[in-house]
Amino acid sequence: MPADAWWGWVGPLFVTVLGGALRFLRLGEPRAVVFDESHYIKGAYSLLTFGVERMTLDTDKDPIASRMIMAGDLNIWRRCPTVEECAEYVAHPPLGKWMIAIGEWWFGMTPFGWRFVGAVAGTLSILIMARVARRMTRSTLLGCLAGLLLALDGLHFVLSRTALLDVFLMFWVLAAFACVVVDRDWVRQRLPETSSPEEAWPQVGMRPWRLAAGACLGAACAVKWSGVFFWLAFAALSLIWDAGAGRALGLRPRLSAALQGLTGAFALAPATVYVLSWSGWFLRAEGWGRNWEQATQAGPGFFVFDSLRSWLGYQLQVLGFHTGLETPHSYMSEPWQWPLLQRPVAFHYLSPPNACAAEDCSQAVLGVGTPALWYFALPALVVLIARYAAVRDWRAGAVLLGYGAGWLPWFYYAIADNRTMYLFYMLPVVPFMVLALVIVAGLAHGPGGMVSIRRAMGAAVVGAGALIVLVNFWWLYPILSGETIPHAAWWARMLMRSWV
Numbered sequence: 001m002p003a004d005a006w007w008g009w010v011g012p013l014f015v016t017v018l019g020g021a022l023r024f025l026r027l028g029e030p031r032a033v034v035f036d037e038s039h040y041i042k043g044a045y046s047l048l049t050f051g052v053e054r055m056t057l058d059t060d061k062d063p064i065a066s067r068m069i070m071a072g073d074l075n076i077w078r079r080c081p082t083v084e085e086c087a088e089y090v091a092h093p094p095l096g097k098w099m100i101a102i103g104e105w106w107f108g109m110t111p112f113g114w115r116f117v118g119a120v121a122g123t124l125s126i127l128i129m130a131r132v133a134r135r136m137t138r139s140t141l142l143g144c145l146a147g148l149l150l151a152l153d154g155l156h157f158v159l160s161r162t163a164l165l166d167v168f169l170m171f172w173v174l175a176a177f178a179c180v181v182v183d184r185d186w187v188r189q190r191l192p193e194t195s196s197p198e199e200a201w202p203q204v205g206m207r208p209w210r211l212a213a214g215a216c217l218g219a220a221c222a223v224k225w226s227g228v229f230f231w232l233a234f235a236a237l238s239l240i241w242d243a244g245a246g247r248a249l250g251l252r253p254r255l256s257a258a259l260q261g262l263t264g265a266f267a268l269a270p271a272t273v274y275v276l277s278w279s280g281w282f283l284r285a286e287g288w289g290r291n292w293e294q295a296t297q298a299g300p301g302f303f304v305f306d307s308l309r310s311w312l313g314y315q316l317q318v319l320g321f322h323t324g325l326e327t328p329h330s331y332m333s334e335p336w337q338w339p340l341l342q343r344p345v346a347f348h349y350l351s352p353p354n355a356c357a358a359e360d361c362s363q364a365v366l367g368v369g370t371p372a373l374w375y376f377a378l379p380a381l382v383v384l385i386a387r388y389a390a391v392r393d394w395r396a397g398a399v400l401l402g403y404g405a406g407w408l409p410w411f412y413y414a415i416a417d418n419r420t421m422y423l424f425y426m427l428p429v430v431p432f433m434v435l436a437l438v439i440v441a442g443l444a445h446g447p448g449g450m451v452s453i454r455r456a457m458g459a460a461v462v463g464a465g466a467l468i469v470l471v472n473f474w475w476l477y478p479i480l481s482g483e484t485i486p487h488a489a490w491w492a493r494m495l496m497r498s499w500v
Contacts, residue, residue: 001185002140011144012130018122019151023160027119028112030482033066034348039165041069041114042076043090044163046102052287053088053097054078074109087288090200091318095222096165114163121369122160126151128171129431132178135185136395136435137442145466146438149153152473154480155344155423156430157496161481162347162365165223170428172220173230177402177431179213180234184241184394191245207265208232210238214265218273225318226409230428231404235266235269237398244394282307289314327420335410338377338426343367344500345422348482358486364479367424372472376465377433380440387443395439402432441465 002008008169033041038058042065046053054064055078065076080086103116129150134143150156159167186209217234220227239262281287289310334345348365355361384396406429413419445458478485479493494500 008140015147016127019126023119044097048101051284055086055088089288096168099470118167125171133180142438149434166427167178172216173428174431176213176216179209210265214269218270222274222277229405229409332420344395354483360485360487361488363484365482366479370473372469380436383440399435
């Protein structure tokens with residue numbers, strides 16, 4: 001690790017403050033319920049009020065509750081003959097909505113309140129990004145560059161300012177990856193200098209960072225089920241790294257010993273966190289499918305088992321919902337379109353009269369990545385594929401695995417199930433794009449022992465690329481943040497006609 005431990009925190013914190021300022025500035029604007037905030041802010045408020053999710057006055061054609069909330073009327077709940085009939089069927093686990101609820105509890109049922117914790121998660125992810133990139137590249141400068149690039153990504157910016165679940169999924173996935181990387185270093189620092197070839201696996205005792213990674217992966221799955229792809233990928237990654245450490249010591253790893261070591265961190269810890277996220281459903285009678293009355297008729301023992309059976313049945317129904325989701329949407333897109341940003345999502349659009357210097361005005365929030373960053377990432381990923389094939393660079397392998405875990409599984413759902421999907425499903429992949437860029441930037445910059453002109457040329461190329469990303473983000477900022485601008489200025493920022 002670099003010797004500049006002090007700057008290793010000051011630099012990333014400085015970048016984090018800059019990114020946080022961008023995210024919290026005008027966080028309450030637009031003053032509206034944008035896109036799918038309609039589902040999650042009400043679910044969060046229901047969890048805060050009842051411990052479970054209940055049905056609101058909304059109908060398929062009329063979001064009555066959203067208008068009532070914006071008017072300050074929180075009496076949004078549907079009346080039913082029985083409590084159970086008002087239980088809301090939900091397709092996502094509750095942890096992300098509990099996180100949104102924290103902001104609603106602190107700041108009220110306002111746009112700032114329901115977006116607050118998402119902005120916190122987005123800001124903290126910049127710090128984690130900078131620190132994990134520093135650890136992987138052994139460079140504080142590259143770590144700060146990684147944090148800056150993440151802060152300047154448009155999709156990360158928009159979802160950090162919107163009460164959707166994806167920013168929380170990205171946060172827990174990135175935190176889990178960081179823990180796995182730290183665990184890799186932690187194990188290698190503690191491996192015995194001499195080991196018997198008869199040992200089945202490196203023995204280093206309790207591994208707190210791997211346990212933390214498992215807990216974070218459980219939290220990711222408790223936000224959205226797509227966290228399971230990263231759970232499988234990071235468990236395999238930890239296993240591969242352990243096998244490499246064992247071979248370096250001359251050990252002969254056995255699969256049974258390896259799986260035994262993974263059980264606590266990548267099975268028990270995630271399962272515990274996931275089940276705990278459903279505590280409100282277990283503790284309250286009003287949850288959908290809770291079947292409280294039937295359970296209590298058979299006594300306390302049957303109550304526990306019946307509740308568990310009801311919960312497992314609920315999970316199976318949710319699985320069926322996700323695999324069969326085929327409802328067309330004007331902003332849906334396919335996974336092979338995502339890296340090229342061909343069809344972003346319009347989170348919000350209004351044409352307020354007399355709100356700008358022109359006759360026609362636009363106020364928009366477009367969920368799109370910063371094109372310069374995304375397009376630079378494509379050749380960087382190709383370089384990492386070549387580097388891993390040539391020299392088995394562990395950093396390249398880890399980044400490629402993370403990118404693949406967040407992107408490739410959606411091809412199956414697109415082809416086999418024709419599932420409705422959106423560009424913002426790529427948000428958990430954005431940190432791995434950034435890592436690909438900074439690793440390639442490190443290769444371009446060259447090692448410290450290189451001739452100065454070689455490093456100067458590399459630094460110039462990397463600096464020019466970062467400046468292009470910055471200018472690109474600055475240009476798109478008005479349509480990412482909901483600023484009211486002339487319609488002609490909005491139209492000029494539609495870089496592709498498919499963005500409209």
